[in-house]
Amino acid sequence: ACYGxxxxxxxxxxxxxxxxxxxxxTALRLDAVDIGGVIHxxxxxxxxxxxxxxxxxxxxxxxxxPYEITREALEEAPRSAxxxxxxxxxxxxxxxxxASIRDRSGEAEAVADLVLVSxxxxxxxxxxxxxxxxxxxxxxxxxxxxxxxxxxxGHVFGFTPENxxxxxxxxxxxxxxxxxxxxxxxxxxxxxxxxxxPSRPSPA
Numbered sequence: 001a002c003y004g005x006x007x008x009x010x011x012x013x014x015x016x017x018x019x020x021x022x023x024x025x026t027a028l029r030l031d032a033v034d035i036g037g038v039i040h041x042x043x044x045x046x047x048x049x050x051x052x053x054x055x056x057x058x059x060x061x062x063x064x065x066p067y068e069i070t071r072e073a074l075e076e077a078p079r080s081a082x083x084x085x086x087x088x089x090x091x092x093x094x095x096x097x098x099a100s101i102r103d104r105s106g107e108a109e110a111v112a113d114l115v116l117v118s119x120x121x122x123x124x125x126x127x128x129x130x131x132x133x134x135x136x137x138x139x140x141x142x143x144x145x146x147x148x149x150x151x152x153x154g155h156v157f158g159f160t161p162e163n164x165x166x167x168x169x170x171x172x173x174x175x176x177x178x179x180x181x182x183x184x185x186x187x188x189x190x191x192x193x194x195x196x197x198p199s200r201p202s203p204a
Contacts, residue, residue, distance in 0.1 A: 006024075006027055006085075006116040006117060006118040006122070007088060007116075007117045007118060008088075008116070008117040009023065009115055009116055009117065010086050010092070010115050010116075010117060011115065012115065017039075018032070018034075018039075021039075021041075023114040023115055023116050024116075026083075026112050026114060026126065026130070027114060027116055027118075027123075027126050028043070029043060029044045029045055029129060029192040030042065030043055030044065031044060031153070031154040031170075033152065033153045033154045035152055040154070042154055043192075044170070044187075044191075044192040045189060045192040047154075047155075047156040047170065047187070047189070048156060049156050049157060049158050049168065050150070050151070050155045050156060050157055051150070051151060051155070051157045051158070052157065052158040052159075052160070052166075053157055053158065053159045053160075054159070054160050055067060055161065055162055057145070058143045058144060058145065059143075059144040059145060059146055059179050060144075061144050061179070066143060066144075067141060067142065067143035067159075067161065068141065068142050068143070069139060069140070069141045069161060069167075070139070070140050070141075071138055071139045071140075072138040072139075072140075073138075074135070074138070076108070077108065077134050077135045077138060078108040078109050078110040078131060078134045078135070079100060079101050079107065079108055079109065080098060080099065080100035080101070080109045080110070080131065081098065081099045081100075081109065081110040081111070081112075081127040081128070081130040081131035081134070082096050082097070082098050082109055082110070082111045082112070082127065083096065083097045083098075083111075083112045083114060083123050083124075083126050083127040083130065084096050084097075084111075084112070084113045084114060085097065085114045085115075085116050085117070085118050085123045086115065086116065086117045086118070087117075087118070087119060087120070088117050088119075089119060092117070095120075097120055097123035097124040097126070097127050098124070098127055099124060099127035099128040099130070099131045100131070101131065101135065110130050110131060110134050112126075112127075112130060114126075129191065129192060132191050133191050133192070136186075136188065136191055137185055137186040137187065137188065137191055138186065139167065139169075139185075139186040140169075140183065140184065140185050140186065141159060141167075141169055141182075141183075141184050142181070142182065142183050142184075143181075143182055144179045144180065144181050144182065145179065145180045145182055146179060146180070147177070147178060147179060147180055149180055151171055151174070151180075151182065152171065152174065153171050153172060153173065153174055154170065154171065155170070155171050156168060156169070156170050156171075156187050157169060157170075157171065157184070159184075167186070168186070168187045168188065169184035169185060169186055169187055170184055170185055170186075170187040171183075171184045172184055172185050
């Protein structure tokens with residue numbers, strides 16, 4: 001186990017190594033990416049910008065725009081996050097930890113079911129980060145890069161749209177081929193820092 005965040009893991013059945021990593025990615029805010037048959041594990045809170053992009057660097061595909069930025073409405077984001085875990089202090093029962101946003105209507109909820117052995121305080125922190133990510137990282141971008149690009153899933157990059165302010169994203173999905181289609185999500189180090197407490201004020 002990774003000391004400080006969880007005390008162990010309970011496996012209900014045999015899992016692949018990739019499946020085994022999934023709960024640790026959620027709890028420790030990690031990204032595990034397969035590059036050339038090798039799994040690279042990086043911390044989201046320690047990620048640094050690897051490249052700065054502008055529209056001139058992108059590949060135009062057909063008649064479509066070179067890039068598309070979308071922003072999810074705040075009303076569509078979850079109002080609370082629920083993390084299920086195994087509590088050693090409660091005879092290894094499966095119990096929930098919750099974080100919520102005060103003073104905001106809505107029933108949407110983000111849920112994670114982890115098989116980690118931990119406690120209420122630490123898992124409430126995990127729920128808080130999940131909620132912060134869902135609420136504050138609502139912008140995403142899609143574009144195409146040439147196949148020679150060094151950008152990989154999990155990399156953080158800067159992007160300045162035309163007549164816009166500089167933005168920071170983390171690449172989440174990339175297709176292979178004669179060109180690489182990239183889908184990325186808004187990134188800020190503060191989203192993934194340690195958190196505590198079950199609730200917080202609604203963002204402006």
